Amino acid sequence: MAAEPQTTDHRKRPRRRGDALIAAILHATVQELEERGYAALTMEGVAERARASKASLYRRWPTRAELVMDAVYSVIPDPGELPDTGELRGDLISVLTRTARLLDGPAGQALRGLMAEVLPSPERMGQVRAHAQGMGRQMMEEVTRRAVHRGEISPEALAPRRMEVGQALLRNHFLFHHEPISDEMVEEIVDEVLLPLFNTSPVNSAT
Missing domain, CATH: 1.10.10.60 (Homeodomain-like)
Structure with a gap:
């Protein structure tokens, strides 16, 4: 049976x-x-x-x-678990590479869909922006904190707006160009934008 x-x-x-x-x-x-x-x-x-x-x-x-x-944010690694490469450049490349891989997966699909859905609502748009910026800022704060501890950069270089620059450039490229973010682009952002930025004090950079 x-x-x-x-x-x-x-x-x-x-x-x-x-x-x-x-x-x-x-x-x-x-x-x-x-x-x-x-x-x-x-x-x-x-x-x-x-x-x-x-x-x-x-x-x-x-x-x-x-x-x-x-x-989406449940699968993003905890900032405290980011690998320590022993230098700021390596850490920045690691952070931005992780972000690029996330944007190439479900997180990227979600971000594009969310932007289109919540754009008419300033309140909901603010919620999406807060989520996206918050996690990226935490990762940047972690790796720059290590760099300060190693003596690579000055504590005065860690202005809040600077923590958003690298992630913002990646998101902008992803949203408007609709193509994967290459390793070469990640290195260009680190070498041409972030390293000069973090090695300059806010006072000096404004003069």
Whole structure:
């Protein structure tokens, strides 16, 4: 006698709560972005893939944009885990290369889709900008802090706006040129823009 087929109804499975449920939903969102892209991503599709209820998604993320932002930034490495190459140039190349690889994957698809979706809303546009700038700034702050500790640059060189320059150049190229960011471009940004910038004090650079 043939065995009865196993049910796949998520309601029959052990219920997940808290961090486990959130992690499953964010992971499912990233997978949906990889396979379907931002435009085709739906809350229903994410819920089905995560074997969760739509209600559990909407309780935490009222909109698709908010869910996608959290999902994308859940896969970005912690700034404290960035490799230490022993020099500022190597660290800057490492940071910008990581950003370039992220933009070439689901994070890039999400960023393009989010920009188009939230552009009419200044409030939501501000949320996307805060997410994007915040993580990039943290990575730059980490590698420049190391450089100060090694004596490569002066603490006075770490003006807040300078922390955004490298990441902003990458995002600008990605959004407006629609092509992968090459290793050569990363090195050009580091050698021609960031290293001269961080080796100049704010007072001197303004004169």
